[in-house]
Amino acid sequence: MAVERLWLDVPFAEKDEAKAVGARWDGTARRWYAPRSGMTALERWAAGAEVPDLLPGEDRSLGSGLFVDLVPSSCWFTNVRSCVADKDWDRLRRMIYTRAGNRCEACGAGPDRDAKRWLEAHERWIYDDARRIQTLKRLICLCTGCHTVTHFGFAEIRGLAPQARAHLIKVTGMTPAEADLHITAAFSLWEERSRITWTLDLTMLTEAGIDLASPPDADTRATVAQETLSTQATGNPSGRLPRQLQPNGTTEASPGR
Known part of the structure; x- marks a missing residue:
């Protein structure tokens, strides 16, 4: 039986630190994970709730295609x-x-x-x-x-x-x-x-x-x-x-x- 990954949210700047205390990288999912439960050193990166696919009030049709879009x-x-x-x-x-x-x-x-x-x-x-x-x-x-x-x-x-x-x-x-x-x-x-x-x-x-x-x-x-x-x-x-x-x-x- 496949074991469910214990996913982590590791910012890029902290990847070396997380790896040093046991985090592993899943190249397919492109995410860090804890190889086993109970690794307290990794708790700070425990994955939070997933962000919804459609954010509140988001307009997915706004600004479709490619164009120059300069920020003030x-x-x-x-x-x-x-x-x-x-x-x-x-x-x-x-x-x-x-x-x-x-x-x-x-x-x-x-x-x-x-x-x-x-x-x-x-x-x-x-x-x-x-x-x-x-x-x-x-x-x-x-x-x-x-x-x-x-x-x-x-x-x-x-x-x-x-x-x-x-x-x-x-x-x-x-x-x-x-x-x-x-x-x-x-x-x-x-x-x-x-x-x-x-x-x-x-x-x-x-x-x-x-x-x-x-x-x-x-x-x-x-x-x-x-x-x-x-x-x-x-x-x-x-x-x-x-x-x-x-x-x-x-x-x-x-x-x-």
Whole structure:
């Protein structure tokens, strides 16, 4: 009789620590587990309740397909991922990948280690300009290539814009001219939204039992973005970051995440 796995929720940063005290990796399920019961050193990683396949209020039809979807600079690196504990983020990602059949929901590709293509979780938002509220309405599974297209400005900063543009054309069937118009329009919308300091509405997660920390306040977001980008701006030989990252909130010149 098969023995049911004692599953663990082990954040990537803690995998070596968990392995050292007896955790084992199931390559098929892509999850850590305890090889036997009673291993008290692993109790801190005991798996919690599974996240429901459809989150409360989630709109699975929102933002289908592949498109450039730039996050306002006022929310760079300070939204869902920074508000969710590593353990809960792993629970969320596992649900997102599983319900997508471990395939990218934009292009249909699966993970490929040799091609350095992975599956990644991406957030879809709706924006209430009058109330200045940015509401999470969908979590979607994207491959590395499609996720890079989605955050096209971040791709520019990392020197990946040509690859992202080519991938956009390949997946959508756009002509090069159509792709360029699409990218330009996305940046125009991003500039408008980046003039606003948004309040994040993550009710979709809290109603699913995900515990959240408060996001950094508006006064510190520019600093967080600046420090993060400075470690990843491999495609920026000058080492200078875009002006919209300065604390005064200037939004000219572009790359958005």
